[in-house]
Amino acid sequence: MATSPDDPERARRFREAALPYLDDVYTLARYLLRNPADADDAVQECYLRALKHFDTYRGPQMKPWLFAILRNVCHAEFARRAGAPLKALDDAPEAADQPPLWQDSAETPEGAMLREREASAIQRMIDTLAEPFRETLVLREINNLSYREIAEAAGVPVGTVMSRLARARALLRTAWLAQEELKP
Amino acid sequence: MTCDDAEILIHALADGELDAGHAREVEAHIAACPRCSAELAAIRQLKQALAGADLTYKAPPALRQRLDAALPPAQPANVTPLAAAPSRRSLLRGFAMGSAVSALAATGLVAIVLRNDDQQRIEAEIVSAHLRSLQAGHLTDVISTDQHTVKPWFNGKLDVAPPVIDLTAEGFTLIGGRLDYVDARAIGAVVYRRRQHVINLFVAQTSSAERRTAKLDTIQGFNIRSWRDRGLSYWAVSDINADELNEFGERFERAMSGSS
Numbered sequence: 001m002a003t004s005p006d007d008p009e010r011a012r013r014f015r016e017a018a019l020p021y022l023d024d025v026y027t028l029a030r031y032l033l034r035n036p037a038d039a040d041d042a043v044q045e046c047y048l049r050a051l052k053h054f055d056t057y058r059g060p061q062m063k064p065w066l067f068a069i070l071r072n073v074c075h076a077e078f079a080r081r082a083g084a085p086l087k088a089l090d091d092a093p094e095a096a097d098q099p100p101l102w103q104d105s106a107e108t109p110e111g112a113m114l115r116e117r118e119a120s121a122i123q124r125m126i127d128t129l130a131e132p133f134r135e136t137l138v139l140r141e142i143n144n145l146s147y148r149e150i151a152e153a154a155g156v157p158v159g160t161v162m163s164r165l166a167r168a169r170a171l172l173r174t175a176w177l178a179q180e181e182l183k184p
Numbered sequence: 185m186t187c188d189d190a191e192i193l194i195h196a197l198a199d200g201e202l203d204a205g206h207a208r209e210v211e212a213h214i215a216a217c218p219r220c221s222a223e224l225a226a227i228r229q230l231k232q233a234l235a236g237a238d239l240t241y242k243a244p245p246a247l248r249q250r251l252d253a254a255l256p257p258a259q260p261a262n263v264t265p266l267a268a269a270p271s272r273r274s275l276l277r278g279f280a281m282g283s284a285v286s287a288l289a290a291t292g293l294v295a296i297v298l299r300n301d302d303q304q305r306i307e308a309e310i311v312s313a314h315l316r317s318l319q320a321g322h323l324t325d326v327i328s329t330d331q332h333t334v335k336p337w338f339n340g341k342l343d344v345a346p347p348v349i350d351l352t353a354e355g356f357t358l359i360g361g362r363l364d365y366v367d368a369r370a371i372g373a374v375v376y377r378r379r380q381h382v383i384n385l386f387v388a389q390t391s392s393a394e395r396r397t398a399k400l401d402t403i404q405g406f407n408i409r410s411w412r413d414r415g416l417s418y419w420a421v422s423d424i425n426a427d428e429l430n431e432f433g434e435r436f437e438r439a440m441s442g443s444s
Contacts, residue, residue, distance in 0.1 A: 012258035020405050022251070026243035040247045047251055119237040126239070140199065141234045144402050146304065147201050166195050169230055176230075 014054050017062055018047065024143055025066050031138040032074045034127050042077060046070040064145060067153035071135075125175045133168035140165055185213040190220050198227045200399040200410075208394060228397070235400060235430060307410070307419065309366045311403045314384045314421040317362065317373065323382065324360030324375050334361045338372050344416065346372035346387035349439045356383065356432050376432070383422040383432060390417040398433055400426050409433040413440065 025046060029039035046069050050057075057065060126134060139150045147165075151158045190213050196202045197210045214221045317323050326337040335348040341363055350358050355378065362373040366386065376383040396412035407429045409420045420433050 008256070008258055011256040015255065015258050019251075022243045022248065023240065024402075026247065027239075027241045030241045036244075039241075040244070040250070043243065043247060044251055044254055048254060051255060119239055122234065122237050123239055141231065142239045144400060147196070147199070162192050162196060165199075166192050169195065169227060173226065173230055 010054065011051075014051050018050055018054075018066060021063050021066055024063060025070055028067055028070055028135075028138060028143060029074065031126065031134060031142070032071070032131070033077065038077065042070060042073045045073045049073065061149060061152075063143070064149040064153040067139065067143070067145075068155065071154065121179070125172060125179065128175055129168060129171055132164055133171055136161060136164040137168040137172065185209055187213075187217060187220055190214070190217070191223075194220060194224050195227060198224060198231060198397070200396055204394060207396070211394070236427065238425075238427065303410075306367050307401060307403055307408055310386055310408060310419045310421055311406050313364045313366050313371075313373070313386065314382075314406060317364070317375070317384055318382060323362065325362045327360040329358050331358060334358065334374065337361055342370055342372050344372065344387065344389045346374055346385075347416075347440060348374055349436055351376065351432070351435055351439065354435045356435070378422070378424050378428060378432070381422055381424045383420055383424065383429070385436070386419045386421070388417050390415060398430070398437075400430060402426070411437065413437065 022043070026039060026043050029042045029046075030036065033039050033042060046066065049072075050066055050069050053069070126137065129137065135154060136150060139145045139153060140147075145153065147158050147161050150161045154161065156164075190210055193202065193206065193210045194214070197207055197214075202210065214224055326334055328334050328337075329350075329352070331348040331350045335345070338346055338348075338361060346361070348358070348361065352358060357377045358374070359377050360375050362375060362384075364371050364373045364386065366388070369388065372387045374385045374387065376385065390412055394412070395414075398409050398411040401408045401410070406421055406423055407426045409426075409429050409432070411418050411433065418433075418436075420429055420436070422429055422432075424432075
């Protein structure tokens with residue numbers, strides 16, 4: 001059944017189905033692109049593409065489907081930035097190479113301050129992981145996808161998801177221990 | 185099973201992704217292998233640290249507005265506010281789509297060891313039962329803040345006796361119990377309140393006595409913490425944030441282990 005993209009009924013169905021995942025999609029975009037302005041653009045592009053292909057969406061789950069589209073958008077963005085190629089799998093993470101992190105300026109209750117600082121320290125550590133590992137870890141531990149959903153979103157076999165996740169955790173643990181040692 | 189075999193499967197065990205048979209095998213290896221047992225402990229510790237910190241980002245309001253403007257307008261009669269909780273209708277459509285994730289090309293080993301997606305389907309039904317319970321008059325069949333009233337009420341109504349634990353002192357008020365239906369079976373629901381939020385704790389019998397550590401999921405905006413202990417499966421569902429739901433589950437489990 002061919003419908004116009006501007007069909008209000010179709011737009012309503014799309015909004016109902018896809019917009020509840022906006023925070024999830026935005027979170028993944030932030031971790032993939034490590035930059036808030038780029039994440040905004042990528043999320044908007046992701047939703048526009050998703051709307052365009054909404055007729056071909058057959059389920060089962062909306063979240064992995066949106067994530068798969070977002071990944072494509074992000075990879076296109078990486079390709080466009082000629083000077084910033086994807087990191088190779090075995091690139092040594094170098095914190096000094098990371099772009100300055102955006103600081104959340106929103107005011108927070110004092111009680112949450114400490115936890116927030118802890119959270120942003122972990123976020124910085126995750127940001128140092130090479131892309132395939134960072135992506136797998138975020139999809140599992142932050143977006144709460146199952147192995148099969150991660151495989152679907154990332155377009156790789158489940159076995160690859162499992163080995164990347166094991167590697168990602170090992171890398172994160174190493175980064176964590178290194179940071180603990182720096183603490184006074 | 186050797187350490188090499190176990191290396192990756194330990195992660196799947198910690199993630200609750202193994203089927204019962206393989207989970208037992210990995211657990212048997214871990215019980216006999218200090219190195220792998222330390223590895224599992226380290227993975228769990230890392231997972232806990234990640235779950236305990238709020239690592240999600242919130243889409244900025246300006247992005248929501250931009251998106252709202254960029255998408256074609258919805259049918260005026262049914263305008264739903266941006267980022268509202270998913271409507272009942274969209275939820276039902278979600279179920280109709282089922283969980284046929286089988287189109288995935290999984291490698292041989294993986295296809296055999298991973299638990300099937302029944303779990304996901306049941307979680308979707310649990311969320312549906314939670315939503316039904318929030319409709320007026322459906323929340324509780326027995327209303328009481330006294331665990332000694334709620335617990336006996338389940339007698340004779342179910343093939344299991346759901347544990348009813350008073351967590352009022354911990355900030356989770358017991359408000360009653362209810363019979364519900366999930367996966368075409370009668371299931372017990374113990375109802376708690378946290379501030380203005382309802383937590384449904386669904387309890388069902390399971391064929392496996394194996395303990396399974398907690399797993400947090402989000403379905404249609406609701407958080408679900410599921411675990412398994414002493415022959416019972418538990419699903420705690422609520423719209424409270426994942427941290428608080430985790431706290432609820434941990435306190436419940438702690439009270440359970442203290443009561444035996």
